[in-house]
Amino acid sequence: MVSLTRLIVFVSIFTSITLKSNSQYFLPITKHEPTKQFYTTLTIGTLDSSPLNLLLDLGTTLTLLDCDKVLLYQLVPCHSSTCMSLPSYCDFEGIILCLYRHSKQTAIVVQDKVFISTTDDDRNFLSQVSFDNFTFSCANDKTIQDFPPPLSGILSLSPLSSSFTKQVTSAFSVPPIFSLCLPSSGSFGSFHIGSVNTSRPISMTSTPMTFTDSGDYLILVQSIYVEGTPLPLDSRFVLGGAKLSTVVPYTELHTDIYDAFAQSFTLQAMAMGISMVPSVAPFKHCFDARTVNNMTEPNVPMIEIGLPNVNATSEVKWAFYDANTLVKVNETVKCLAFIDGGNKPKDLMVIGTHQLQDYMIEFDFNTTALSFSESLLLYDSSCSTWPSQK
Ligand SMILES: *[C@@H]1O[C@H](CO)[C@@H](O)[C@H](O)[C@H]1NC(C)=O
Ligand SMILES: *[C@@H]1O[C@H](CO)[C@@H](O)[C@H](O)[C@H]1NC(C)=O
Ligand SMILES: *[C@@H]1O[C@H](CO)[C@@H](O)[C@H](O)[C@H]1NC(C)=O
Numbered sequence: 392m393v394s395l396t397r398l399i400v401f402v403s404i405f406t407s408i409t410l411k412s413n414s415q416y417f418l419p420i421t422k423h424e425p426t427k428q429f430y431t432t433l434t435i436g437t438l439d440s441s442p443l444n445l446l447l448d449l450g451t452t453l454t455l456l457d458c459d460k461v462l463l464y465q466l467v468p469c470h471s472s473t474c475m476s477l478p479s480y481c482d483f484e485g486i487i488l489c490l491y492r493h494s495k496q497t498a499i500v501v502q503d504k505v506f507i508s509t510t511d512d513d514r515n516f517l518s519q520v521s522f523d524n525f526t527f528s529c530a531n532d533k534t535i536q537d538f539p540p541p542l543s544g545i546l547s548l549s550p551l552s553s554s555f556t557k558q559v560t561s562a563f564s565v566p567p568i569f570s571l572c573l574p575s576s577g578s579f580g581s582f583h584i585g586s587v588n589t590s591r592p593i594s595m596t597s598t599p600m601t602f603t604d605s606g607d608y609l610i611l612v613q614s615i616y617v618e619g620t621p622l623p624l625d626s627r628f629v630l631g632g633a634k635l636s637t638v639v640p641y642t643e644l645h646t647d648i649y650d651a652f653a654q655s656f657t658l659q660a661m662a663m664g665i666s667m668v669p670s671v672a673p674f675k676h677c678f679d680a681r682t683v684n685n686m687t688e689p690n691v692p693m694i695e696i697g698l699p700n701v702n703a704t705s706e707v708k709w710a711f712y713d714a715n716t717l718v719k720v721n722e723t724v725k726c727l728a729f730i731d732g733g734n735k736p737k738d739l740m741v742i743g744t745h746q747l748q749d750y751m752i753e754f755d756f757n758t759t760a761l762s763f764s765e766s767l768l769l770y771d772s773s774c775s776t777w778p779s780q781k
């Protein structure tokens with residue numbers, strides 16, 4: 392439970408300080424409500440091209456576009472250093488092409504100019520910058536329906552050097568850092584690339600991030616707490632890394648972790664006066680929305696995940712409150728916004744976007760640390776308003 396006193400202290404600290412973030416390269420983030428997907432909008436080719444809406448994906452290695460939407464692009468020659476630096480291969484399709492095999496399709500590797508905005512600390516537009524040799528891949532006609540409107544492709548945010556983010560930081564010689572602030576609704580989320588001003592007032596907590604060979608981001612979840620009480624988890628479940636995802640809408644947990652978690656959560660919730668109601672798929676535990684927030688403060692159990700600090704000398708906690716733990720189904724029903732991922736999931740835990748939204752999350756490759764803010768909602772702010780308040 393978030394105590395009101397704590398909220399008031401945060402809000403007063405927050406409003407007394409001018410907000411600065413001072414990141415240089417900025418892209419907007421929009422939440423597409425029907426599909427719960429997050430995309431950014433940018434221009435590739437020439438400034439005459441229409442801007443493209445591209446799904447943000449931490450797990451995609453090379454950006455994949457519907458290239459009918461790009462006016463001009465150059466094929467990457469097969470034996471060039473660019474083609475050889477990718478896990479790509481050459482094949483003959485009328486001419487010899489540099490090809491890249493995505494999980495579901497093969498795409499042609501190409502390059503073109505990409506345009507990005509620079510902004511000042513308050514997100515005021517400063518200038519449009521570009522670099523010429525942005526490397527990406529083109530889906531063939533048959534697979535274009537894989538991008539439901541309004542999407543025209545997938546932007547790679549992976550830790551590998553072929554990602555969009557790594558290409559931007561290398562093209563502009565800025566520190567290999569990017570941050571995401573996923574909005575819970577609307578189109579004013581922010582995606583910053585490059586330097587981050589560490590003197591900004593919002594405190595960030597850091598934990599080591601690691602990568603899998605296939606380019607997934609992992610953090611080491613050591614424990615899960617519900618209202619301060621650790622779940623009695625079997626040790627085999629707390630050794631694996633938790634994957635971060637910008638495409639999975641709700642955090643997915645191995646069945647055994649989900650069961651322990653949901654049991655603890657529902658017991659605490661009932662003790663706080665929340666009534667359970669029949670479940671609504673895909674969720675397994677749902678509550679009478681009228682019994683949530685019945686009091687002046689949210690009566691929803693707080694969830695925390697325990698992570699090592701950057702030196703692995705002690706534990707830091709990432710806390711989630713009502714807006715990130717429950718999801719509204721309709722006026723009378725709210726459900727625990729976590730999914731039972733089954734007995735044999737690929738990952739024991741995949742942290743999804745309903746939990747990540749309205750937190751500032753920073754990926755720093757120089758220190759290989761993932762940093763997260765407290766919920767911006769505690770500051771009476773959100774990813775849609777940050778950092779526009781003064
Ligand atoms: C892109 O072009 C610049 C200058 O034209 C060059 O220095 C850089 O190595 C190129 N990058 C890639 C990934 O080809
Ligand atoms: C970071 O922000 C502070 C406060 O706005 C400013 O004084 C400082 O110059 C900024 N630092 C950098 C490196 O831009
Ligand atoms: C709120 O809680 C009080 C006491 O627990 C109860 O009498 C009242 O019916 C509840 N209100 C709603 C809207 O559930």
Ligand SMILES: *[C@@H]1O[C@H](CO)[C@@H](O)[C@H](O)[C@H]1NC(C)=O
Pocket residue numbers: 700701702704
């Ligand atoms: C981690 O270690 C470094 C160097 O030993 C130290 O300066 C820093 O304060 C430590 N950080 C934490 C969070 O313990």
Ligand SMILES: *[C@@H]1O[C@H](CO)[C@@H](O)[C@H](O)[C@H]1NC(C)=O
Pocket residue numbers: 671720721722723724
């Ligand atoms: C909310 O959803 C539940 C479960 O699907 C349903 O039983 C209930 O009638 C719905 N309530 C409203 C107000 O739509």
Ligand SMILES: *[C@@H]1O[C@H](CO)[C@@H](O)[C@H](O)[C@H]1NC(C)=O
Pocket residue numbers: 566757758
């Ligand atoms: C990289 O990290 C080191 C500490 O690990 C720090 O001293 C250095 O300033 C960082 N460089 C950049 C460009 O952020």
